[in-house]
Amino acid sequence: MKTDIEIANSVELERIEKVAARLGLGGDDIEFYGKYKAKVVCDIKPKTDKLVLVTAINPTAFGEGKTTTSIGLADGLNKLGKSVCLALREPSLGPVFGVKGGATGGGWAQIAPMEDINLHFTGDLHAITCANNLISAILDNHIHQGNELRIDPTKILWKRCLDMNDRALRSIVCGLGGSVNGVPRQDGFNITAASEVMAILCLASDMADLKRRIGNIIVAYNYDNEPVYCRDLGVVDAVAITLKDAMRPNLVQTLEGTPALVHGGPFANIAHGCNSIIATKTAMSLADIVVTEAGFGADLGAEKFLDIKCRVAGLVPKVVVLVATVRALKYNGGIKKEDVAIENVEAVGKGISNLVGHIQNLKNVYGVNVVVAINKFATDSDREIELVQNTCKELGADCALCECWAKGGEGSIELANAVLGAMDKPNNFRMCYDDDMTMKEKINAVATKVYGAVGVKYSAKAEQSLALIEKAGYGKMPICIAKTQYSFSDDATKLGRPVGFELNVQDIEIRGGAEFAVVVCGSIMLMPGLSKKPSALGMTIDEKTLEIKGLF
Numbered sequence: 001m002k003t004d005i006e007i008a009n010s011v012e013l014e015r016i017e018k019v020a021a022r023l024g025l026g027g028d029d030i031e032f033y034g035k036y037k038a039k040v041v042c043d044i045k046p047k048t049d050k051l052v053l054v055t056a057i058n059p060t061a062f063g064e065g066k067t068t069t070s071i072g073l074a075d076g077l078n079k080l081g082k083s084v085c086l087a088l089r090e091p092s093l094g095p096v097f098g099v100k101g102g103a104t105g106g107g108w109a110q111i112a113p114m115e116d117i118n119l120h121f122t123g124d125l126h127a128i129t130c131a132n133n134l135i136s137a138i139l140d141n142h143i144h145q146g147n148e149l150r151i152d153p154t155k156i157l158w159k160r161c162l163d164m165n166d167r168a169l170r171s172i173v174c175g176l177g178g179s180v181n182g183v184p185r186q187d188g189f190n191i192t193a194a195s196e197v198m199a200i201l202c203l204a205s206d207m208a209d210l211k212r213r214i215g216n217i218i219v220a221y222n223y224d225n226e227p228v229y230c231r232d233l234g235v236v237d238a239v240a241i242t243l244k245d246a247m248r249p250n251l252v253q254t255l256e257g258t259p260a261l262v263h264g265g266p267f268a269n270i271a272h273g274c275n276s277i278i279a280t281k282t283a284m285s286l287a288d289i290v291v292t293e294a295g296f297g298a299d300l301g302a303e304k305f306l307d308i309k310c311r312v313a314g315l316v317p318k319v320v321v322l323v324a325t326v327r328a329l330k331y332n333g334g335i336k337k338e339d340v341a342i343e344n345v346e347a348v349g350k351g352i353s354n355l356v357g358h359i360q361n362l363k364n365v366y367g368v369n370v371v372v373a374i375n376k377f378a379t380d381s382d383r384e385i386e387l388v389q390n391t392c393k394e395l396g397a398d399c400a401l402c403e404c405w406a407k408g409g410e411g412s413i414e415l416a417n418a419v420l421g422a423m424d425k426p427n428n429f430r431m432c433y434d435d436d437m438t439m440k441e442k443i444n445a446v447a448t449k450v451y452g453a454v455g456v457k458y459s460a461k462a463e464q465s466l467a468l469i470e471k472a473g474y475g476k477m478p479i480c481i482a483k484t485q486y487s488f489s490d491d492a493t494k495l496g497r498p499v500g501f502e503l504n505v506q507d508i509e510i511r512g513g514a515e516f517a518v519v520v521c522g523s524i525m526l527m528p529g530l531s532k533k534p535s536a537l538g539m540t541i542d543e544k545t546l547e548i549k550g551l552f
Contacts (some may be wrong), residue, residue, distance in 0.1 A: 003113065003136055003552060004104075004105075004106045004107065004110065004552040005114065005115065005548065005549070005551050005552055007107060007108060007255070008104075008110050008112050008113070008114040008115075008255065009108065011112065011255045012053065013035075013036050013112055013113065013253060014253060014256075014257050015035050015036070015159075016030070016032065016035065016036050016037060016038045016069070016251060016252070016253070017030070017038075018034075019251065019252075019253045019257060019259050020038065020040075020143055020251060020259075020309075022257075022259055023085060023259050023286040023287060024043060024286060025040065025251075025286070025314065028041075029041060030251060031248070033122050033250075034116075034220065035250055036113050036116075036252065036253070036356075036529075037113070037116060037121070037122060037250060037251070038250070038251045038263065038513045039122065039245065039248040039249070039250060039251070040248060040250075040251050040282055041248055042282065042285070043285070044278065044281045044282050044285050045202070045285050046281050046284040046285050047284065047285055047288075048284050048287065048288050048289065049284075049316065049318065050288060050290065050318050050423060051280070051284065051290050051292065051315060051316070051317045051318055052073070052290065052291045052292070052317065052318060052319045052320075052321060052419055053292055053293070053294060053296040053302065053305055053306075053317040053319070053320045053321070054069060054073065054291060054292070054293040054320075054321045054323065055068055055293065055294050055297070055301055055302035055305075055320060055321070055322055055323070055362075055374075056292075056296070056297055056298065056301075056322065056323040057297055057298070057322065057323070057324045057325075057328060057329075057332075057356075057358055058296075058297035058299065058328075058329045058332070058354055058358075058485065058486055058487060058488065058495075059296055059297060059328070059355050059485055060327075060331050060332075060486070061337065062325070062327055062328060062331070062337075062340070064323050064324065064325050064328055064375060065323060065325065065375040065405065066295075066323045067072060067088065067103055067104070067105050067106075067266065067295055068105040068106045068107065068109045068110075068404060069321065069323045069373050069375055069402055069404060069412075069415070070086065070088065070105075070108070070291055070292070070293040070321075070417065071086065071088075071105040071109040071110060071111060071204065071254050071258075071260075071319065071404070071528040072105075072258070072402060072405070072408065072409065072411065072412035072415070073291055073373075073402075073404070073412050073415055073416060073419065074086045074254065074258045074291045074403020075109065075254055075255075075256045075258050075404070075408055075409030075412060076404070076409045076410075076411075076412030076413050076415060076416030077246065077289055077291070077416045077419070077420075078256065078257075078258045078299070078409060079256075079409045079410065079412075079416070079419070080413070081505075082288060082289050082416075082420075083260060083287045083288040083289065084259075084287050084288070084289045084290070084291065085258075085259045085260065085261060085283040085286055085287035085289075085290055085291075086111070086254070086258065086259070086260035086261065086262075086283070086290075086291050086292070087260075087261050087263075087275050087279050087280045087282075087283040087290055087291070087292040088103070088111065088260060088261070088262050088275055088292065088297070089103060089262070089263075089264055089265045089266070089273075089274070089275045089293075090103070090105040090117070090121055090124055090125060090250070090262055090263065090264060090265040090275075090295060091104065091117060091118045091121075091265060091493075092125065092163055092191065092192065092193045092265055092267070093119070093125070093163045093164055093440060094163060094164050094165040094191050094192075094528055095165070095528075096118050096119070096166045096535070096551075097164070097165070097166065097530075097534055097535055097536035097539075098528065098530050098531060098534050098535060098536075099530075099531045099535060101375065103117075104117050104118055105254075106405055106552070107404070107405030107406055107408075108255060108404065108405065108406065108407060108408035108411075109254070109255070109404035109405055109408055109409075109411075109412070110254065110255050111253065111254050111255075111260045111262065111428050112252065112253060112254070112255055112495075113250050113252070114551075114552075115548055115551060117252060117262060117403050118551065118552075121262075122250050123245075123246070123249065124197075124201075124246040124250070124263070124264070124265075125163045125192050125193075125265060126163070126435075127242055127243055127245065127246035128161075128192055128195060128197050128198050128201060128243070128246060129161055129162065129163055129192045129195070130242050131194045131197045131239045131242040131243050131429060132160065132161045132192070132196075132197045133160050133161065134159060134234070134235065134238060134239055134242060134311070135158055135197075135217070135219065135230060135235060135239060136159070136160045136187075136224040138233050138234075138235045138238075139151070139156070139158060139219055139220070139233060140174070140175065140182050140183065140185075141182075142233060143182075143183050143185075144175075144182050144183055144521070147539060149222060149228050149233075150220055150222040150223050150224070150231055151219075151220045151221075151222055151228055152220065152221055152223050153183060153185040154185070154186075155220055155222075155225075156185065156187070156219065156220040157188050157218060157219060157220055157221075157509065157510070158217070158219040158220065159187065159188050159526075160187065160188070160189045160190075160191065161189055161191065161192045161194070161195040161197075162189050162191065162527075163191065163192040163193075163531045164191070164394065165191065165487050165527075165528040165529055165530030165534075166189065166527065166529070166530075167525075167528070167530070169188065169189035169527060170189065170525065170527045171186070171187070171188045172186075172187050172188055172258040173187065174187040175458065176385070178226055180209045181229050184487070185531040186462050188373050188527070189527055190526040190527050191267075191526065191527050191528060192265075192271075193265050193266050193267040193270070193271060194266070194267060194270045194271050194526040194527070196217055196511045196513055196514050197214075197239070197243070198264065198265065198266050198271065198516035199266055199271055199272060199480075199511060199513075199516075200213045200214060200217075200513045201243060201246065201247065201264055201276060201516050202263075202266055202272070202274060202276040202277065203276075203277055203308075203309070203313075203514055203515070204247070204263035204271075204276075204277070204278070205277060205313075206278075207240065207244075207247065210240055210243065210247065211236055211237070211240050212515035213514065213515070214230055214231075214236050214239050214240060214513055215229060215230055215231035215236045215513070216229060216230070216231070216512040216513045216515075217229060217230035217511075217512055217513040218230075218472070218510050218512040219233065220371050221468070223447060225471070226472075227472045227512070229512065230513070231327040238359065246519070247278065248263075248278075249261040249263040249276065249278060249279035249282050250262045250263055254385070256408055256409050258409075259286075259287070261275075261279040261280075261283050262275070263275050263276045263278065263279035264276040264281075265281065266295075267295060267296075267383035268294060268295030268296040268300040268301035268304060269295070269296055269483065269484065269485040269520075269524065270298055270482040270487065270518075270524060270526050271480065271482075271524075272295065272304040272308050272309065272480050272514075272516070273294050273295035273300060273301040273304050273305070274292070274294050274295075274301070274304065274305050274308075274309045275292060275293075277309065277313045280292055280309075280313070280315070281313065286379045295485075296485035297543060298320075298322060298358040298361060298362060298483060299358070299359065299361070299450055299451060300481075300483070300485055302320065303432065303446060303450055303481075304480060305317075305367075306429075306431060306432070307431050307432050307433065307446070307462070307478060308478050308480060308516055310429075310431070311431060311435075311478060312515075316427065316429045317368055317421040317427075317429070318360050318423045318427060319368070319369045319370075319371055319372070319419050319423055320366075320368045320369065320370050320417060320423075321370075321371050321372075321373050321415070322355070322358055322362065322370055322371070322372050322373065322397075322471060323357065323372075323373045323375055323402075324355050324372055324373070324374055324375070324388065325374070325377065325380075326348060326376075326379075326380040326381075326384045326385065326388065327340040327341070327375065327377060327379070327380075328351075328354075329348045329351040329352050329354065329355060330344055330347040330348055330351055330352065330384075331348075331495070332350070332351030332352075332353070332354045332495045332496045333346070333347035333348060333349065333350030333351030333352075333496070334347060334350060334351070334495075335347045335351075340379075341379040342379075343381040343383070343384060344384075345381075345383050345384055345387055347537060348384045348387050348388065350496070351388060351495070351496055352387070352388065352391055353496045353497035354488075354495070354496050354497055355372070355388070355391065355392075355489060356391065356395065356497065357452065357497040359372065359392070359395050359397050359448070362368065363395070363396065363397065365432055365450060366429060366430060366431070366432070367427070367428035367429050367430050368427060368428075368429055369398075369422040369423075369425050369427055370398070371397070371398040371399070371400060371415070371418045371419055371422050372388070372392045372397050372398065372399045372400070373400055373401075373402045373415050374388055374389075374399065374401050374402065375402050375404075375405070376401050376403050382450065385401070389491070398418045398421065398422055399418070400414045400415040400417075400418040400463045401414055401415070402414070402415045419528070432445050432446055432449055432450060433446070435476065435478075435509065436476060437476065438475060438476060439466060439469065439475050439476065439479060439508070439517060440456070440466070441475065442478070442479045443456055443479055443481070443503070443505065443519055444456050446479065446481060447503040450488075451488045451489060451503060451519050452488055452489075452497060452498065452499055452501075453489065453501055453502055453503045454499075454500055454501065454502060455502050455503075456503045456505060457502045457503070457504050457505065458505045459505065459506050459507070461506065461507050462505045462506060462507050462508050462520075465507055465508040465509065465510075466508050468510075469508060469517060472510070474510055474512065474517065477510075477511075477515060477516055477517045478515070478516040479517050480511070480514075480516045480517065480518050480519065481518075481519045481521060482518050482519065482521060482523060482524045482526070483503075483519045483521040483522050483524050484522055484523075489501045489503070489522075490503055490504050490521040490522030490523075490524070491522060492527050503521055504521055504522055505519055505520070505521055506520045506521060506522070507520040535550070538550040539551055
């Protein structure tokens with residue numbers, strides 16, 4: 001069996017100008033990054049409201065194939081003669097060299113050139129890293145040069161970032177003191193995907209909005225417990241300059257030539273998990289149907305897409321595709337990883353509560369049309385699949401098999417037709433909470449309505465942070481909950497559809513520029529670590545041909 005990279009390398013891609021032409025883009029609308037990548041510089045004038053969101057059940061170590069299904073669905077719609085464009089996130093090097101892998105799909109449902117996209121691509125994440133750390137450098141220099149703003153070094157909120165999993169940088173001491181080495185203080189790094197600059201890039205509507213949001217970043221508090229903003233440091237324009245090119249969406253293609261805009265990469269377990277508003281609205285300006293995705297399970301990515309991105313951008317998805325796999329349902333039903341390939345209808349029946357919970361949330365909390373995509377594997381039995389199909393029918397959700405990994409767009413025709421059918425149904429979209437609710441009311445709404453918690457428990461640190469947030473006038477901001485992706489709860493071991501638990505809020509971090517508050521729950525970290533045997537250890541590159549192996 002061929003690996004993903006071998007499949008990708010076996011396909012002769014079209015030059016990017018031909019892909020652009022399918023979207024009505026000419027030479028003046030794109031900036032070339034080689035033969036197969038380009039930045040799009042056209043005006044944003046959405047012409048369609050046919051937006052399809054792809055999400056999933058809670059992920060497992062196997063990978064449920066959400067991005068693969070998104071790509072396969074777009075290829076399937078393309079085969080049906082529809083004008084379609086993908087809008088996806090960019091991969092982070094941390095997961096690429098760690099264990100999760102990249103974000104370019106798999107099998108015959110991939111975007112390409114997959115090596116470039118999964119590695120440095122067009123440099124967007126490096127630009128975000130540079131912008132983030134420019135703020136840090138200016139902030140520390142301000143303190144060293146006399147601290148006119150009276151910044152309290154013990155109340156600095158802004159952290160440095162790095163696009164790599166590196167637990168040793170979670171908590172550090174920077175500055176060695178003396179006349180030349182900076183003021184010593186505690187600091188730390190987040191992964192670039194968790195940087196507020198990443199969130200701002202993905203939520204900004206244009207350069208003016210980007211600069212406004214950068215200026216509103218709260219970097220610290222002064223000795224009077226008053227917020228200090230990025231604009232107070234005088235660095236807003238310099239930060240915007242580093243992001244000038246990164247603001248433009250990247251155009252690539254699927255292995256079948258379907259256009260794809262890939263832009264921005266916030267994680268959904270520690271950030272808002274959606275590609276940029278600019279990319280989504282650009283795609284809606286160029287195609288009749290846009291397929292986008294939100295990270296991890298629907299309790300994270302979809303919740304944040306619907307409660308944050310749709311709120312900011314005024315978007316309404318016509319259909320939400322919920323990806324599920326039989327093997328993940330068996331795992332949720334208590335089966336060990338090594339036994340998920342063995343038929344076990346009873347285990348599917350036990351684990352299907354996870355799928356049921358997500359369907360009910362999407363239909364009852366958010367009022368959207370749901371199509372369940374069963375990402376089919378060769379080991380799935382007819383009886384197991386039938387149980388999933390019957391459950392979906394009982395809940396009033398459409399259901400379709402998808403075999404895009406093995407068959408590409410041809411294996412996604414059933415799903416594409418189901419999505420087209422669901423678009424004609426009434427859509428009663430609403431959000432989980434209202435703008436005028438307090439922050440605690442919003443957290444409680446998501447915890448009880450979406451996660452199924454009985455309530456919320458706050459640490460002393462979280463209460464202190466909330467008091468500062470409310471004092472600064474940000475008590476009614478939207479919320480972005482950071483928690484484990486493996487469970488509805490904040491405990492990764494609670495599989496299926498857990499009940500009777502409390503959501504444990506450890507801290508609340510203000511994001512004045514992104515205009516939401518990050519609610520840190522359980523043991524979630526904003527800087528991941530590497531596993532004992534990260535994927536990087538199995539990668540090789542040929543000295544002469546530069547052929548890469550081991551990259552999926």
